[in-house]
Amino acid sequence: MSGLLSWMIFIPLIGGVVILFFKQEQKSAIRAAATVTTIIPLILSLMMLWEYDPSTPAMQFVEHASWIPALNVFYHVGADGISVPMLFLTALLSMISIVASFGIEKRVKEYFAFFLLLETGMMGVFAALDFFLFYVFWEVMLVPMYFLIGVWGGPRKEYAAIKFFLYTLFGSIFMLVGILLLYFNTEPHTLSFLELIEHGPAFDHNLQLLVFVFFFIAFAIKIPAWPFHTWLPDAHVEAPTAVSVILAGVLLKMGTYGLLRISFPMLPYGTNYFIWPMAAIGVIGIIYGALVCMAQKDLKKLVAYSSVSHMGYCLLGMAAVTSVAGIQGCMFQMFAHGLITGALFILVGVIYDRAHTREIAAFGGLWLKLPVYSGVMILFVMGSLGLPGLAGFVSEFMVFIGSFPTFTWLTGIAVLGVLLTAGYFLRMVQKMFLGEFNTKWEGKLPDMNFREIFTVVPLAILMIAIGCYPKILSMWMQPTIQDLVRLIAR
């Protein structure tokens, strides 16, 4: 099918525009329309997986058209082993998030329209192969996100939304300067990823260092790497459930995706120069995030900080640039974290919808009255703390295997994170699910309904499948990763 990626990018936008013509009262029609609009890209992404040839690192489904000839700007999209899993994850989580948003009653029309616009932005970022296009999509995402948090969020929504918006924008400025530096240092001037990657080793070394730092700031904020992470807990706590899912599941991955897609292959010298700081930041994130998690009293904040910790593994893994295992571990972690943390945020939303509180200490003994909810929650908690047989373990283990030869001592410290993670999660499980049932909730907390179960089942199946047989994920990535390692070693 030609134009596959374009359809995936723009169908949500079209759907969003169509929804604007609905009447505000037609809530169920709007919800149905939004669901259909996200199911189509999901089906397309499955077709993409079907047609994708995993034996080559070459870009596939490429579309290339002139856009602004004077600046050498093209509409250029394509997918390879780095972006294919991310595109699929985006399509899946978007669909799930839409279904998880059926409880939204306030300004339904605008909510879903913004959400679909957001999906367009995310898909675009993962598919773009031209800096101009990439930057446009990168910024397009900010707007709906800002409104989704700022309008439909919790008590401190304005603060969180502005913080998110400005922080990301702050990073984007560095990225923009970096892009311009690369643009003017190639002859003829180009914004094409592929051409810039080709040109990569020829960039002046000092330029590479400078641009690497600029890009790193932009991407580190998005990841979020320590110490640029403080927007995340605020944004997560205030955002509505489905927005948290997207934020954790997809948006954070754009930081690591940017490093893998842009910084690493375009700036091989800069990358190799900065692997130690990157690994160190990753390890600090792992340990620091886990320690801070232990002090949390709000369930959602705990999950938010656990993201800081888990994304640290991505940085540590990718810093081991000479090993396929490290980068593969990073990409596994991106995918696994998207599944697991996405589901955890849905589950936080489930209990919040019923109890209108997220305070861990307010619950107790939930397993007695909500067996399904508790079972599912504990399953994903186990996934998050890296239990073998589930996806999180495979990625953490690969990260360690990759980073150990290069960063022996740092990896030794990072391993501590495995213990701390078990500590804070089991503490939460004990306080919320074990013990005597807190009688103040008697009769007020029904178990998960069918719609809610539906939203987590696909995530659970994927988490278990990847954990038991990781090849179903690694098969898409292998040649691309090997090629990436070659590009960085230039």
Place this chain on the structure above:
Amino acid sequence: MLQNAWIIPALPLAATVLIIFGTHRNRAVSSGISIAAIVSGFIYAVAILFNVLHDHGPHEFYFKWLDFGSWHLQIGLLIDPLTAVMLLVVTIVSSCVQIYSLGYMHGDPRFSRYFAYISLFSFSMLGLVLSNNFAMIFIFWELVGLTSYLLIGFWFEKKSASDAGKKAFITTRAGDLGFIVGILITLYACGTLNFGEVFTKIETGVFAGGLLTAAGIFLFCGAVGKSAQFPLHVWLPDAMEGPTPVSALIHAATMVAAGVYLVARILTIYIASESAGMVVAVIGITTSFMAASIGLVQNDIKRVLAYSTVSQLGYMIMALGLGAYTAGTFHLMTHAFFKALLFLAAGSVIHAVHTNDMQEMGGLGKKMKITALTMFIASFSIAGIFPLSGFWSKDEIVASTSGHPIFMVLTLMVAFMTAFYMFRLCFLTFTGGPRDQHKFDHAHESPKTMTVPLMVLAFLAIFAGWVGIPWLSHGFSSFVYHGEPHHAAFHFDIAGISLFVGLSGIGLAYLMYYKGTISPDKVAARFRPLYTLLYNKYYFDEIYDAIFVQPLYAICDFWFWFDQHIIDGLVNGAATLTLWWSIAKNWFDVYIIDGAVNGAGYTIRGTGSILRFAQTGRLQNYALIIFAGVILIWFLR
């Protein structure tokens, strides 16, 4: 036949899935599925044993599970005599325990879930013993940890139970950190995690020296956690919060033996690196001695058995550290049977009197004949009395210390203490008069589902060790061995001494707790400080709480504060500064820059408003000024 051995763990896994997603509402069907799965596994394990007796192997079957670059990880089966024995042990004990649980858990509201968990555990444990590489053994290692967590905290309404589950998971995971690092070192040094390939690298000298020692010690950390060795033994006694059959299966017979199994499996490392082997042996005997001494004074029937387990595991670990593969694995097998029996018999007692405290028991032998008899058999076995199972395996353990006098003395002291505390337990529970009349009156012998497994295990506690009788030409030592089969000559001197030590332990217990010739209270008073120290388990829990747990919470609170006030403070501070900056700029704009612009305007306007008076528009005025100018020029000229 052998390549289909994966069926053995797959059956219980299927049972778990079926129970959770299908039959959980029907208690009889759920427990039936679970028991059928494990009994079928047992039958298959017997068939495998005969196969392996015929051809020792090792037989290996695997496929690539995950590859990255030039490396890959495998999932595969390794079947050799050790595996065959372990499969048998696990399936027998698990079958007995599950049948026993029909009676013991009868009436529990989460009956079906219990069987789902037990099946999941059986799956994990069987997978663990079948693993052919480090990564896979680690995967199942963690899964047994999960099921142990779930089962210890099975009655999670009780805070003590959920605490114990959490403690078990986290403490064993602390050991697993070392395990992970050990695996990473091994992979880094060998480029493979397959057991056979790693051992080849050791034998060819590729994997040697400090790296090998480091790998050995780090890998051993995993065993220290799982097998509850010093200093990570603290979780096992607390794990007794779980249902008693669980304690029997997981925390006595099988899972805790996984650490011993691991050390045996990778014994090549500890033989190649003597210093790593010595670390293992020292940890083993330290644990054994420490736990036995604590066991002397505990009053909770299950805690006595728990410390006994820790102590016996220490025995096995020590023997392996000294290179005695056959002794360690042989004792692993015999111990599994008699320790499972001890726990199940204790469970039968608890079931009857609804207390764990031996101070409230007494005289129960009259009412519970089968339980008492089987408990005494198991106690004779663990005390190493001829000709029961324990005698033969303990003899080999003691023999393995020949050449290490300190180890031998300590080993014999442990043997003495073991005999003493076991018979203290038996006498306090079954003989004498009832100390709590009410509980005694309500006591009754347990139902058939519970006593039949006791009898089966009692049979094994007597006879299982006979496969290791040194005069057998095809005994245990010519089946399970490392390198060359060794025929341990029977040492009459060693056997005599250890038998004597065991009997004197029993004798002392007899005098103190049956005859009452020596008053236990007076002994306790005589050694008050020592007694207090032992009674409080050397204060390990308190020490760990003070140096690890509490400081950790404080550190976490500090870093959260740091995050909120310093890092986020910087972010918000930057925002505030920007805001002030823009306010200042605004002021500057309004009053200075705009002021300058406006000032220029005002100046011009002011000047203009004055000059304006000159611009009257009247010709006469202009003519007058021109005239005045002409006059002025005239004069100036």
